[in-house]
Amino acid sequence: MINKQIIRDEALGEQYSLIHHKSGLDILVWKMEGYRTTEAMFVTRYGSFNNIFRKAGQKDFTVVPEGIAHFLEHKLFENEDCTAFELYAQTGAYANAYTTFDHTAYLFSCSQNWDKSLEVLLTFVQEPYFTKESIDKELGIIGQEIRMGLDSPERQCFYALLRALYSEHPIKTDIAGTEETIAQITPELLYECYDNYYDLHNMFLAIAGNVDEDKVIEIADRLLRDCEDRSIETRIPSEPRDVCQKRIELTFPVGLPIFNIGFKAEPFSGEERVRKTVAVSVALELMSGTMSPLYKRLLDERLINSTFGYDIMAKDGIFFTAFTGESDDPDRVCELCLEEIERVKQEGFDQKLFDIVRKSTYGQIIRELSNPERVCSGFMVSGMIDGVDSFCQIRALRDLTAEQCRQEVEQLIDPQYCAVSVVRPEK
Amino acid sequence: MEFNRENLGGGVAFSRVTDKKFKSCSVKISFITENSYESSAKSSLLFSILATSNAKLPSRTALTEAAEELYGSYISSFCSRLGDYITAGLECGFIADGNTIGKEVISTKAVDILLDCIFDPQLEGGLLSEEYFLMKQKELCDAIAASVNNKRAYAVREARKLIFKGEPAMYSDHGSIEDAMNITREDLSEHLSFLLENAVTEISVSSDGSTAECEKMIKDRFAPFTKRDIKPITYRKNSPLKAEPAFAEVAESINQSKMVMAFKSAYDDIYTVKLFSTMFGGAPFSMLFENVREKLSLCYYCPSAYIDTKGTMIVDSGVENSNLDAARDEIIKQLQQAAEGAFSDELLENSKRFICDSFMSNYDSPYNMQDWYSAQVTRGTAFSPDEICEKLNAVTREQIRDCAASFRLDTVFTVKATGEAVSAQ
Numbered sequence: 119m120i121n122k123q124i125i126r127d128e129a130l131g132e133q134y135s136l137i138h139h140k141s142g143l144d145i146l147v148w149k150m151e152g153y154r155t156t157e158a159m160f161v162t163r164y165g166s167f168n169n170i171f172r173k174a175g176q177k178d179f180t181v182v183p184e185g186i187a188h189f190l191e192h193k194l195f196e197n198e199d200c201t202a203f204e205l206y207a208q209t210g211a212y213a214n215a216y217t218t219f220d221h222t223a224y225l226f227s228c229s230q231n232w233d234k235s236l237e238v239l240l241t242f243v244q245e246p247y248f249t250k251e252s253i254d255k256e257l258g259i260i261g262q263e264i265r266m267g268l269d270s271p272e273r274q275c276f277y278a279l280l281r282a283l284y285s286e287h288p289i290k291t292d293i294a295g296t297e298e299t300i301a302q303i304t305p306e307l308l309y310e311c312y313d314n315y316y317d318l319h320n321m322f323l324a325i326a327g328n329v330d331e332d333k334v335i336e337i338a339d340r341l342l343r344d345c346e347d348r349s350i351e352t353r354i355p356s357e358p359r360d361v362c363q364k365r366i367e368l369t370f371p372v373g374l375p376i377f378n379i380g381f382k383a384e385p386f387s388g389e390e391r392v393r394k395t396v397a398v399s400v401a402l403e404l405m406s407g408t409m410s411p412l413y414k415r416l417l418d419e420r421l422i423n424s425t426f427g428y429d430i431m432a433k434d435g436i437f438f439t440a441f442t443g444e445s446d447d448p449d450r451v452c453e454l455c456l457e458e459i460e461r462v463k464q465e466g467f468d469q470k471l472f473d474i475v476r477k478s479t480y481g482q483i484i485r486e487l488s489n490p491e492r493v494c495s496g497f498m499v500s501g502m503i504d505g506v507d508s509f510c511q512i513r514a515l516r517d518l519t520a521e522q523c524r525q526e527v528e529q530l531i532d533p534q535y536c537a538v539s540v541v542r543p544e545k
Numbered sequence: 546m547e548f549n550r551e552n553l554g555g556g557v558a559f560s561r562v563t564d565k566k567f568k569s570c571s572v573k574i575s576f577i578t579e580n581s582y583e584s585s586a587k588s589s590l591l592f593s594i595l596a597t598s599n600a601k602l603p604s605r606t607a608l609t610e611a612a613e614e615l616y617g618s619y620i621s622s623f624c625s626r627l628g629d630y631i632t633a634g635l636e637c638g639f640i641a642d643g644n645t646i647g648k649e650v651i652s653t654k655a656v657d658i659l660l661d662c663i664f665d666p667q668l669e670g671g672l673l674s675e676e677y678f679l680m681k682q683k684e685l686c687d688a689i690a691a692s693v694n695n696k697r698a699y700a701v702r703e704a705r706k707l708i709f710k711g712e713p714a715m716y717s718d719h720g721s722i723e724d725a726m727n728i729t730r731e732d733l734s735e736h737l738s739f740l741l742e743n744a745v746t747e748i749s750v751s752s753d754g755s756t757a758e759c760e761k762m763i764k765d766r767f768a769p770f771t772k773r774d775i776k777p778i779t780y781r782k783n784s785p786l787k788a789e790p791a792f793a794e795v796a797e798s799i800n801q802s803k804m805v806m807a808f809k810s811a812y813d814d815i816y817t818v819k820l821f822s823t824m825f826g827g828a829p830f831s832m833l834f835e836n837v838r839e840k841l842s843l844c845y846y847c848p849s850a851y852i853d854t855k856g857t858m859i860v861d862s863g864v865e866n867s868n869l870d871a872a873r874d875e876i877i878k879q880l881q882q883a884a885e886g887a888f889s890d891e892l893l894e895n896s897k898r899f900i901c902d903s904f905m906s907n908y909d910s911p912y913n914m915q916d917w918y919s920a921q922v923t924r925g926t927a928f929s930p931d932e933i934c935e936k937l938n939a940v941t942r943e944q945i946r947d948c949a950a951s952f953r954l955d956t957v958f959t960v961k962a963t964g965e966a967v968s969a970q
Contacts, residue, residue: 152566155909201839203829210898213829229905230898255842262845265800266863269962271694327909371798373690408609417605417680423687444691474614481616484640488568490909544798 185295586720
């Protein structure tokens with residue numbers, strides 16, 4: 119008996135299946151009629167946040183070096199005999215993997231042999247093989263990746279903002295770690311992290327496009343191994359509401375100064391996180407999108423260019439929004455953004471503009487539903503947040519009002535909790 | 546999926562990609578001219594201004610609101626190199642009418658805005674709006690100034706100046722800050738007239754088949770231009786091989802050096818070369834990835850890419866200073882090995898599967914199919930991804946060996962790291 123739910127949105131006329139596999143793995147399948155491409159992601163809820171952990175029943179926490187989740191992702195691509203790339207070479211799929219703050223994903227995209235590629239994906243992620251020699255070799259490659267990241271002014275500006283906003287939360291450290299921290303990684307540490315976080319109960323498989331659900335289940339039955347639910351507990355240090363420091367400046371060989379203006383807020387969980395994210399996203403579009411009075415004013419004063427935009431990050435223990443871009447005068451941009459926040463708090467949003475932004479966002483969702491890659495990555499929300507399905511965002515959008523958006527600005531974009539990072543050109 | 550192409554006359558062509566599964570549509574109008582020192586900056590600036598407003602929607606805010614109200618439709622400009630040519634113009638994207646709430650018809654409204662931006666722009670005393678001219682001129686200058694931020698792209702862009710020295714392809718698709726600052730509103734009015742009178746014009750519509758009315762609107766507006774006397778373009782002009790390879794180096798305060806190598810060949814069959822480039826450095830199991838990165842750890846990345854319009858294969862790499870010479874020598878050695886046939890049948894077959902898989906995935910996107918057939922137009926062909934894959938699967942190892950043997954080193958350009966890139970204050 120298969121434990122399966124059909125998740126459907128009647129208004130959109132779209133649906134997908136959520137299969138609770140006997141191994142403990144949740145499998146999300148969205149068949150898209152007429153499409154040739156198949157997109158798949160095998161995801162563990164394990165990223166750079168998860169550096170201090172203990173198993174259920176254990177007293178003490180284990181502390182592992184920064185950057186180990188990313189290092190593990192690199193090493194999992196190699197098993198004893200060959201690399202995952204060599205296995206994918208026989209199917210024709212494009213394969214990749216990435217590590218973020220809170221998850222690691224192994225993915226492939228293909229337009230033929232999707233079943234063979236799925237077999238490769240499920241096999242190599244379940245077959246870790248770590249040795250001292252292979253770790254030593256990887257240190258050089260990841261060291262180069264870290265140095266390349268140090269050459270990216272946008273990345274450095276972003277991490278500077280994180281360090282300014284957060285004093286305790288591990289989000290302030292680079293996902294890849296440093297050359298010093300990764301030098302501490304051993305095969306034993308990698309196996310310990312793997313055993314604890316690559317537990318199928320802590321993972322999900324998402325697949326969209328040209329796919330046959332019965333075949334997915336048959337492959338999963340054949341290749342997924344029963345595993346114990348380790349109920350791993352990650353310790354995230356408690357974070358004060360106040361920002362760590364108001365401003366960080368860096369110099370870099372850039373053509374124009376780059377800025378991030380961030381606003382720290384209290385974090386949310388479950389469906390509330392999704393609803394808050396949708397609401398604040400619409401609020402930011404209304405406040406600083408290309409139709410907004412603020413955008414017009416910034417353009418009129420020649421303060422911004424087409425790189426100006428906004429960001430939202432909502433994760434365990436984290437919620438912040440940011441205005442980002444390039445400007446000759448980041449301080450003036452910041453001043454005008456803060457003025458606009460105060461105005462919006464008092465006056466709220468224009469109803470006509472709100473209706474346009476909501477309709478436009480609906481169009482964006484329709485466009486994404488015709489792209490297997492976006493449909494597959496859209497599973498990330500339901501895969502990562504308990505009790506949330508992939509249609510949660512569109513439901514939140516349908517229910518949203520202009521007044522709610524104003525309230526979110528009041529609650530979530532508070533100038534009292536603002537920090538700024540600026541990258542300036544070398545003199 | 547269906548593809549049709551009509552020559553409307555006067556250098557105006559209309560292409561149509563139709564697939565019922567598409568939920569969104571794209572209309573692209575491209576004006577193609579030879580690249581030159583100043584034309585790229587003019588084209589880039591002109592179309593970025595035209596995308597802001599038109600006579601009926603005379604402000605950026607009014608146009609953006611009108612487009613966004615059509616379920617997030619957009620009008621945007623583009624300007625990019627196509628070998629020795631620049632293709633610049635406007636494009637418009639919208640969801641198919643059948644996907645709107647209550648089946649509201651938005652396609653004709655979106656296309657009307659697009660066409661008005663070209664044929665009925667917002668003018669002040671016969672010139673483009675001064676406000677938007679100054680705004681977009683600054684944006685273009687900012688974009689040119691900020692182009693040094695991405696060191697990998699910067700290295701390739703600088704390398705092209707040496708690789709294609711003396712050819713139109715050496716000029717960037719944005720021009721220089723000096724070019725941008727020297728442009729006047731009068732120049733742009735002249736440039737728009739010049740393009741409408743002289744540029745090869747490619748119109749393409751990619752949709753679910755519900756855009757017949759839009760297509761008629763577009764053809765009607767372009768009808769007066771179908772009597773022009775325009776010579777067709779030969780896009781493929783192989784870049785001449787230098788008598789001796791050119792070497793150049795610049796220093797930057799970065800942590801990882803960037804090395805760009807160019808190899809040139811007059812090998813005729815584009816798809817054999819594309820297959821060879823995939824096998825050489827275009828896949829995660831390729832010769833360069835396997836040997837230069839994985840086995841010898843000489844670089845962090847070193848993919849190869851083939852520019853078919855110039856007969857040039859570029860390998861761009863991120864390398865530690867201490868490994869620069871060894872990485873360069875190893876990349877050349879790998880090319881020699883390919884030319885001697887020192888590669889496995891398995892590698893060749895894997896490369897065929899990889900490139901075909903990638904080509905076939907284009908079928909799922911209206912935008913990708915539009916780009917696919919635009920590339921076909923530059924080659925004077927109209928092959929579908931399926932047809933190309935059939936050709937690729939018939940390529941022999943002897944053809945690959947001969948193709949590899951035809952490439953010669955032309956240029957090595959290095960942005961050498963001088964150390965720490967960032968300092969805190």
